[in-house]
Amino acid sequence: MAEAYAGQKYPHIFSELKIRGKVLKNRTISAPLAIQFTRDKKGFITERGMQIFGDFIKGGTGAVTLGEGKIDSLNSTAHPNHFECRDPDIIQQYHFFTEYVHAYGGLASIEFNHNGQHAMPQFNSDHIGPMGASEMIMPNGLHVKEMDKNDMDTVAESYAQAALIARRSGFDMILLHFAHGWLMGGFLSPLVNKRTDEYGGSYENRMRFPLQVIHRIREVAGENLIIEVRMSGDEYTEGGIRIEDAVEYAKILDADGNIDLLHMSAGTRMDGYTRAIMHPSHFIEECHNVKFSEAVKKAGVKIPVGIVGAVSDPDTVEQIIAEGRADYVVMARQLMADPNWANKAKHGHPEDIRRCLRCLHCFDTHRVNKGRAVLDDWQGTLLCVCDINPTWGHDALIGEIPGPNRSLKVAVVGGGPAGLTAAAEAARLGHTVDLFEQSASLGGLLKIFADPVWFKKGESRHREYLIRQTEKYGVHVHLNTKADPEKLKKSGYDAVLVAVGGKPRHPDLPVEKGSKVMDVLGIYHNEELLGKKVVIIGGGASGCEAALHLSSKNISSVILEKGDYILPDSQFSIRNHTIQYMDAAENLVYYEATKALRIADGGVYARDKAGQEIFFEADTVVYATGMESKEEAADAYSGTAVDVRKIGDCNRIGTMGHAIRDGYNAAVTLYSER
Numbered sequence: 001m002a003e004a005y006a007g008q009k010y011p012h013i014f015s016e017l018k019i020r021g022k023v024l025k026n027r028t029i030s031a032p033l034a035i036q037f038t039r040d041k042k043g044f045i046t047e048r049g050m051q052i053f054g055d056f057i058k059g060g061t062g063a064v065t066l067g068e069g070k071i072d073s074l075n076s077t078a079h080p081n082h083f084e085c086r087d088p089d090i091i092q093q094y095h096f097f098t099e100y101v102h103a104y105g106g107l108a109s110i111e112f113n114h115n116g117q118h119a120m121p122q123f124n125s126d127h128i129g130p131m132g133a134s135e136m137i138m139p140n141g142l143h144v145k146e147m148d149k150n151d152m153d154t155v156a157e158s159y160a161q162a163a164l165i166a167r168r169s170g171f172d173m174i175l176l177h178f179a180h181g182w183l184m185g186g187f188l189s190p191l192v193n194k195r196t197d198e199y200g201g202s203y204e205n206r207m208r209f210p211l212q213v214i215h216r217i218r219e220v221a222g223e224n225l226i227i228e229v230r231m232s233g234d235e236y237t238e239g240g241i242r243i244e245d246a247v248e249y250a251k252i253l254d255a256d257g258n259i260d261l262l263h264m265s266a267g268t269r270m271d272g273y274t275r276a277i278m279h280p281s282h283f284i285e286e287c288h289n290v291k292f293s294e295a296v297k298k299a300g301v302k303i304p305v306g307i308v309g310a311v312s313d314p315d316t317v318e319q320i321i322a323e324g325r326a327d328y329v330v331m332a333r334q335l336m337a338d339p340n341w342a343n344k345a346k347h348g349h350p351e352d353i354r355r356c357l358r359c360l361h362c363f364d365t366h367r368v369n370k371g372r373a374v375l376d377d378w379q380g381t382l383l384c385v386c387d388i389n390p391t392w393g394h395d396a397l398i399g400e401i402p403g404p405n406r407s408l409k410v411a412v413v414g415g416g417p418a419g420l421t422a423a424a425e426a427a428r429l430g431h432t433v434d435l436f437e438q439s440a441s442l443g444g445l446l447k448i449f450a451d452p453v454w455f456k457k458g459e460s461r462h463r464e465y466l467i468r469q470t471e472k473y474g475v476h477v478h479l480n481t482k483a484d485p486e487k488l489k490k491s492g493y494d495a496v497l498v499a500v501g502g503k504p505r506h507p508d509l510p511v512e513k514g515s516k517v518m519d520v521l522g523i524y525h526n527e528e529l530l531g532k533k534v535v536i537i538g539g540g541a542s543g544c545e546a547a548l549h550l551s552s553k554n555i556s557s558v559i560l561e562k563g564d565y566i567l568p569d570s571q572f573s574i575r576n577h578t579i580q581y582m583d584a585a586e587n588l589v590y591y592e593a594t595k596a597l598r599i600a601d602g603g604v605y606a607r608d609k610a611g612q613e614i615f616f617e618a619d620t621v622v623y624a625t626g627m628e629s630k631e632e633a634a635d636a637y638s639g640t641a642v643d644v645r646k647i648g649d650c651n652r653i654g655t656m657g658h659a660i661r662d663g664y665n666a667a668v669t670l671y672s673e674r
Contacts, residue, residue, distance in 0.1 A: 009348045012321040019226050019260045030056040031332035032067020032111035034081040043084030050097050056335050057106040060342030067111035072158040073125040078115035085162040091169045098170030109173035110166050116183025117144040133186045133193040156213045160220035173226040181268035184210045191240045191270050203248040218258050228261035233292025235268040247299045254301045263306035263330050264292035276577035280310040282358045282455045293326040312355040314345040336386045354388050357458035360574045361387045387657030390664035408494040413483040416444020417656050418648025419499035420466035421663030427473035434476045436483035449524050453549045488640040495643040498634045502627040502649030514601040520546050520624040527553050531619025535604045537596045539566040543624030551585040558616050559590035627653045
């Protein structure tokens with residue numbers, strides 16, 4: 001390990017790795033991202049894409065990986081978000097990007113992935129059907145051809161020629177995706193590979209075609225190109241890859257001597273329920289794939305072995321590398337949340353890192369899950385955003401907003417996520433900021449539900465982060481102080497940003513005298529008052545998450561959702577994972593298409609999907625029927641300054657991400673011509 005400078009807080013993270021005459025300056029690599037706006041319709045990287053991926057290297061990451069590179073136009077793609085890798089016209093454009101990466105001392109990488117049996121004819125110019133390790137019919141009805149040796153030769157040559165373009169373009173590395181049940185992962189997985197010839201059965205046989213691809217790449221693209229492989233350590237599906245299989249594959253790759261790095265992932269696209277493990281949700285622990293890298297290293301594999309997934313805490317990463325459980329880490333969503341992760345850790349400021357919530361709001365922006373089917377949602381936003389980084393994907397546009405030419409006197413009313421973000425950003429820009437919070441602490445709704453809920457620790461951490469930012473930039477915080485509109489008006493503020501939030505919406509239901517009813521926010525910190533049985537009216541995210549929380553406290557819950565589907569507004573991955581945990585809870589039941597009719601002393605009368613009236617016993621009835629803006633409270637601040645803006649839930653009911661973006665946008669667009 002190369003020496004770190006004296007006083008380095010994370011010497012193992014910031015040690016070098018020397019590979020094929022090149023230097024990975026630290027043990028961090030950005031994972032490939034497939035995002036529409038980073039490429040044009042030809043698959044050429046856009047200026048916006050260069051800036052977004054460039055931010056990762058500018059932020060101190062050791063290597064940055066573009067994803068996914070297009071192998072061919074025959075039948076290799078399953079979606080439109082591939083970078084072009086076969087047209088020589090791309091070489092000069094890629095050089096602009098790779099030279100930028102090299103200017104920061106980083107390595108440039110690009111991912112190659114043939115989508116195999118998952119390929120979709122509409123995304124391939126020749127409209128040829130998919131092919132894979134074995135013949136099958138996919139859930140979408142497409143027939144998958146079993147590949148013959150000619151097909152394998154063609155694919156291996158496609159990989160090699162794409163790798164040659166990458167090398168000519170200045171890329172130092174390529175990443176070969178051998179995980180998640182795509183083409184190569186399918187050859188390795190018993191779920192897909194049912195062959196009885198020399199390409200199926202034994203570990204050596206299943207690895208035969210992937211090795212053919214690696215050998216052809218090395219032959220055509222040369223010895224100086226670093227080759228990294230991603231592999232699933234466990235597919236978490238009956239009959240799929242297990243860690244003992246992955247270890248054997250890793251040993252074969254290591255002995256072959258042609259790859260240089262291997263990182264471990266998990267899950268398979270052959271089973272949609274593993275998606276939230278593949279791209280870990282908030283239910284998954286930090287660095288959850290380290291058990292796989294550790295097993296591979298213990299088996300004697302000599303090449304550096306890394307992990308991807310749920311990587312956010314530099315203290316955990318430092319310990320893992322120091323203990324020899326992994327050699328490096330790969331991050332995607334964490335770098336979306338904070339592209340400066342590496343620089344902040346390197347310079348001893350881990351407290352300033354915006355740590356990924358694993359809320360998955362950056363994923364599946366066009367997909368919903370109704371029942372058990374995945375549908376393209378005609379209302380899908382297609383907007384890739386990060387809930388805690390309001391500039392993600394919008395950095396270039398935000399940079400065009402003119403900064404203030406003088407310091408303004410700004411009042412922020414309300415200390416929730418919107419107010420905290422607005423106050424910190426306004427102060428960072430040089431404004432004098434007073435933040436008024438009528439309660440004794442900051443955080444708004446976050447302080448109510450984030451701290452006590454076991455899978456909401458990310459939100460709790462982010463509340464602490466936001467508070468630290470207000471302290472760092474000198475916001476004058478006034479707790480236990482309700483901002484008086486008349487006093488604000490007389491104080492001569494240039495701008496008043498109103499973030500008084502929302503309030504629970506109550507359904508119009510008859511309630512019998514003596515019934516015990518509360519809204520969903522009231523259950524937190526008051527669990528001992530609820531009794532043993534609770535009925536929750538409303539099966540959206542707030543109701544389902546409340547039920548999971550109560551389940552962990554040994555309180556039984558029944559959820560009544562009047563719509564046809566539980567979690568109707570949640571996107572595919574997080575919805576699936578939440579339902580999995582709900583189904584596994586012994587003291588939690590949910591009913592869809594079941595409408596509450598009236599609340600009685602001791603329970604709720606409801607009508608089920610068959611039209612029958614049913615009584616559900618309850619010690620307490622909980623409303624989880626949404627929020628509404630505090631319009632009247634917000635309107636009281638009209639006219640208190642020249643510039644008055646509503647932000648957060650009092651402007652529009654939404655997620656924490658909506659509130660943070662509202663607060664950030666209000667702060668950075670404050671401007672005076674005087």
